[in-house]
Amino acid sequence: xSAKIILDSKQFEITILRLCHQLIEQHNHFTDSxxxxxxxxxxxxxxxIQKELEKILKLKKIHCGDxxxxxxxxxxxxxxxxxxxxxxxxxxxxxxxxxxxDVLFTGRTIRAGLDAMQAFGRPKDVELLVLVDRRFSRHVxxxxxxxxxxxxxxxxxxxRVEWKETEGKDKITLxx
Amino acid sequence: xxHLSVNHLLGIKNITKRDIELILSTAGNFKEVINRxxxxxxxxxxITVANLFxxxxxxxxxxxxxxxxxxxxxxxxxxASNSSVKKGETLVDTVNNILAMKVDMVVMRxxxxxxxxxxxxxxxxxxxxxxxxxxxxxxxxxxxAFSMQEKLGDLKGRKVVIVGDILHSRVxxxxxxxxxxxxxxxxxxxxxxxxxxxxxxxxxxVEPDLRKALEWCDVANMLRIQLERQDIKYFPSxxxxxxxxxxxxxxxxxxxxxxxxxxxxxxxxxxxxxxxxADSSQSIILDQVENxxxxxxxxxxxxxxxx
Numbered sequence: 001x002s003a004k005i006i007l008d009s010k011q012f013e014i015t016i017l018r019l020c021h022q023l024i025e026q027h028n029h030f031t032d033s034x035x036x037x038x039x040x041x042x043x044x045x046x047x048x049i050q051k052e053l054e055k056i057l058k059l060k061k062i063h064c065g066d067x068x069x070x071x072x073x074x075x076x077x078x079x080x081x082x083x084x085x086x087x088x089x090x091x092x093x094x095x096x097x098x099x100x101x102d103v104l105f106t107g108r109t110i111r112a113g114l115d116a117m118q119a120f121g122r123p124k125d126v127e128l129l130v131l132v133d134r135r136f137s138r139h140v141x142x143x144x145x146x147x148x149x150x151x152x153x154x155x156x157x158x159x160r161v162e163w164k165e166t167e168g169k170d171k172i173t174l175x176x
Numbered sequence: 177x178x179h180l181s182v183n184h185l186l187g188i189k190n191i192t193k194r195d196i197e198l199i200l201s202t203a204g205n206f207k208e209v210i211n212r213x214x215x216x217x218x219x220x221x222x223i224t225v226a227n228l229f230x231x232x233x234x235x236x237x238x239x240x241x242x243x244x245x246x247x248x249x250x251x252x253x254x255x256a257s258n259s260s261v262k263k264g265e266t267l268v269d270t271v272n273n274i275l276a277m278k279v280d281m282v283v284m285r286x287x288x289x290x291x292x293x294x295x296x297x298x299x300x301x302x303x304x305x306x307x308x309x310x311x312x313x314x315x316x317x318x319x320x321a322f323s324m325q326e327k328l329g330d331l332k333g334r335k336v337v338i339v340g341d342i343l344h345s346r347v348x349x350x351x352x353x354x355x356x357x358x359x360x361x362x363x364x365x366x367x368x369x370x371x372x373x374x375x376x377x378x379x380x381x382v383e384p385d386l387r388k389a390l391e392w393c394d395v396a397n398m399l400r401i402q403l404e405r406q407d408i409k410y411f412p413s414x415x416x417x418x419x420x421x422x423x424x425x426x427x428x429x430x431x432x433x434x435x436x437x438x439x440x441x442x443x444x445x446x447x448x449x450x451x452x453x454a455d456s457s458q459s460i461i462l463d464q465v466e467n468x469x470x471x472x473x474x475x476x477x478x479x480x481x482x483x
Contacts, residue, residue: 071209071217071247077481082178083205091213119214 007149007172009164015148016045019129020052022146023098032124033096034063038113039070039084042101044163045131049100063090065120072112086116093121098146102161104130107142132159132172180478184296184303187312188353196357200322202474203467210246210469220249223480225281226274229306230256230267233285235441235465236306236316240283243472252279267291268298275301281476284308302479310344316440317350319471321358323464324395327436332359337389339365339421340399340448343372343410347440348399352380365389366421369410386421390431397438398423398448414447424450428458436460 007015027033030053037046043066050064065088070081099113110128117123131148137155151174153159158175162168180195188196209217225244229237237253244251254274265273271282281302284292289311296303307313321331328334336355342348342364355362356379363381364371371382383389390396401417411417423437437449437459445451454461 068205070205071219071477076219080178081481083202085205086208115218119209119212119217121213 001175004174004176005171006151006159006174009170012170012172015131016048016052019131019146019148020049020056023049023053023129024057026127027096027098029057030059030062032094033098034065034090034092035098035100036065036067036088036092036113036117038099038101038109039066039068039086041103041161044165045102045129045161046100048163049129065090067113067116069109069112069116072116074108074112088120091121092117092123094124095121096125096127097123098127098129100129102130103132103134103159104128104142104144104147105134105137105159106139108139110142111140131161134159179482183479183482184292184305185314185475185479186292186296186303186305188314188317188350188357189312191314193357196318196321196354199318199471199474199478200325202478203318203322203471206246206473206477207467207470210466210473216246216248218248219477220244220247220480223247223280224250224252224278225283225476226252226254226279227306228254228271228274228282228284228286230284230286230291231307233306235468236285236313239465239468240304240306240315240472243469243476246469247473247476249281249476252277267295271295271299271301275299281480302482304475304479307346309346310349311346312350312353313346314350314354315468315472315475316347317354318475319464319468320347320351320397320438320440321354322467322471323438323460324360324436326463326467327460328394330359331355334360334395335363335393336360336395336397337363337365337383337393338397338399339386339389339423341370341401341410342366342375342399343370344402345399347397351397352378363389363392367411367417386423387427390423390427390435393435395436395438396423397440399440400442400444401447418447422446422448422450423453425452425456428453428456434458438464441465 035046035050037043046064050062053062068084068086070083128144129146130144133144133147133150134153135150160173162171164170181192283304283306285306286308289309291308292303292305338348352362363383365383365386439461443454
């Protein structure tokens with residue numbers, strides 16, 4: 001298996017900053033906006049963006065939650081699934097929700113995320129932010145509003161996003 | 177490994193420590209789900225579950241049914257009192273008839289020990305044992321362990337005493353297996369007529385004196401006196417039993433440390449424990465009931481996920 005780095009730590013930082021500024025353009029001071037990261041790997045991006053936004057906007061707290069979608073998946077029983085923690089200590093009723101995941105591939109995870117989110121209220125508006133958009137591979141009609149980078153890849157390839165917090169270094173690798 | 181080692185939950189004896197830990201951690205996720213504003217998830221929307229209760233039950237049956245509904249499963253209920261069992265149909269025939277209606281999972285309570293094992297060898301469905309005679313009641317043991325873990329953290333090295341009618345209790349046997357697999361130490365306490373002779377072969381000590389047992393333990397699980405299973409007199413009177421083995425507030429307050437009080441229900445108030453103990457801050461009886469739904473959701477979710 002060959003591994004090719006498609007985003008190194010410097011570019012990674014720039015990309016995150018760009019995404020943050022795009023969000024600020026839309027959401028101003030985040031008074032009615034909340035961030036929800038999808039378990040297991042979207043939460044790192046969500047928390048990174050939350051921290052950056054708080055730094056840039058000099059805000060005390062932007063709401064950011066972790067959402068596990070295991071119980072809403074449509075491939076339950078096709079493979080073994082382990083649930084992760086859901087941690088959302090706010091109600092999303094009438095809020096602008098920014099749904100965050102690291103890689104957008106088939107779109108099925110996001111679909112399950114939209115279902116799972118409803119247990120916490122009816123949001124006013126939902127947007128999708130992803131770090132990597134693997135285009136031309138969607139199984140459901142879902143598109144992201146904010147995209148870190150777009151790549152063309154084939155089904156047998158794998159995109160891995162690594163984080164400073166967990167793997168020691170920020171980078172994105174294409175495994176084929 | 178992220179899956180159970182078994183296709184059915186027949187007892188705690190034949191599952192591994194890893195299985196127990198997987199069920200308890202998944203139950204933690206479901207406990208979060210059932211405390212949301214919307215408590216339902218669609219995981220088992222394509223599964224039909226039959227609840228077959230050949231023996232009376234309120235709590236367990238409601239708990240299972242609620243767990244199934246929270247998982248979006250379709251549920252059918254059956255109780256022996258108004259069924260063809262009365263007309264002489266055998267267990268396997270009854271169940272096969274129900275399965276012919278395309279049922280995927282069976283939750284069964286039966287008065288014969290081993291009924292669940294018997295059924296699991298003869299029918300094509302996932303079986304969950306909801307109590308078989310005086311043999312096992314696995315989901316009760318799992319929810320008891322989950323409730324203890326919530327209060328105490330890791331159960332390794334913790335001391336648990338099970339008080340009362342051990343002889344007729346499936347809860348006691350399942351609890352002993354479960355706690356020992358998780359590394360806890362278990363003692364039993366009760367009138368010697370209600371303690372089975374084999375119990376020491378399970379690595380369980382017998383302590384006939386309630387005060388000594390309570391001084392030793394971190395958790396006391398007070399069992400119900402099962403008069404309906406006692407065909408002969410095992411002790412002179414309920415009054416004498418409650419004097420020797422009943423837990424009242426005076427005894428509880430006189431202990432050198434604060435212990436946790438559990439009871440699988442239904443409580444005979446004034447027999448095993450008095451009302452002020454059952455309603456005290458040391459009692460986690462209602463937590464057990466709440467956790468029961470989460471644990472049963474975890475069990476059915478994990479079993480349904482097995483290919």
